[in-house]
Amino acid sequence: MEKEIVDYDRFGTLLGERKEKIEGGFKMKTFNEESFLKNRPDWEKDLFREINNFLLNEIKKGVVVNYLETYTRYSYNNLMFVKIKATSEALKIYLKLRYQEIENPQKWVRDYAKISRQTWVEITIRETDILKEGAILIDNFYDLAKQAFNQLTKYPRLSKVSIKKPEILPEFVTPTLTKIGIEISTDGFCQLGIRIHKSQLTKILDKLIE
Numbered sequence: 001m002e003k004e005i006v007d008y009d010r011f012g013t014l015l016g017e018r019k020e021k022i023e024g025g026f027k028m029k030t031f032n033e034e035s036f037l038k039n040r041p042d043w044e045k046d047l048f049r050e051i052n053n054f055l056l057n058e059i060k061k062g063v064v065v066n067y068l069e070t071y072t073r074y075s076y077n078n079l080m081f082v083k084i085k086a087t088s089e090a091l092k093i094y095l096k097l098r099y100q101e102i103e104n105p106q107k108w109v110r111d112y113a114k115i116s117r118q119t120w121v122e123i124t125i126r127e128t129d130i131l132k133e134g135a136i137l138i139d140n141f142y143d144l145a146k147q148a149f150n151q152l153t154k155y156p157r158l159s160k161v162s163i164k165k166p167e168i169l170p171e172f173v174t175p176t177l178t179k180i181g182i183e184i185s186t187d188g189f190c191q192l193g194i195r196i197h198k199s200q201l202t203k204i205l206d207k208l209i210e
Helices: 015-025 042-057 127-154 156-160 198-209
Strands: 064-067 072-076 079-086 090-095 109-111 121-126 179-184 190-195
Touching: 042 064, 042 072, 042 079, 042 090, 042 127, 072 127, 079 127, 090 127, 121 127
Parallel strands: none
Antiparallel strands: 064 072, 072 079, 079 090, 090 121, 109 121, 179 190
16 A cells, blocks of 8 residues: 655645745845834945955955844955944944054953953044044054954964853862872882862862872
8 A cells, every 4th residue: 555645845835836835925124224224314325335345355366254133244365354344333343363462452442352252452432432533443453453454364273263251160179279188108208199179189189290
């Protein structure tokens, strides 16, 4: 007896209908400059377009922009070196840079590595910043963007480097408290006994081996 083939998925929907919906009924949401700047103030739109033009035309030929739902990313050879987020109050720019390598970082630049667990610095630009010191701020961003691009093309692995989380010991562990017992035998040899928490064992062994 032939086995009946049921053309339904596990939700009881005809597979043919489902295919038609996927092909004709559902459209993938696309994002572009217009959607990214929707409902943003004029000063922010102007600033973004100026920055966007610089990154695409002044850094190096081949830089690509991708508009996503929550941010816009800029990459070269599939390596992202800048991403931009827009809010109602500020334009936030993230650069693939180590904060400690920036010479005389300005007040609008902060180390973002501890938050993102990756190598990033954040630049926050508000309308008041543009009004007070717009030219200085923009020039500073251009310099840092070039620095981020040069660093990433020189060290491609930087784009995937994660910042290691600091080791957190249990509250009941005090690394400085270690119990040591020494027994001296008549033959001149000493027997050393150490009682430590297991979380500290590797460190102690490494030091003994050294």
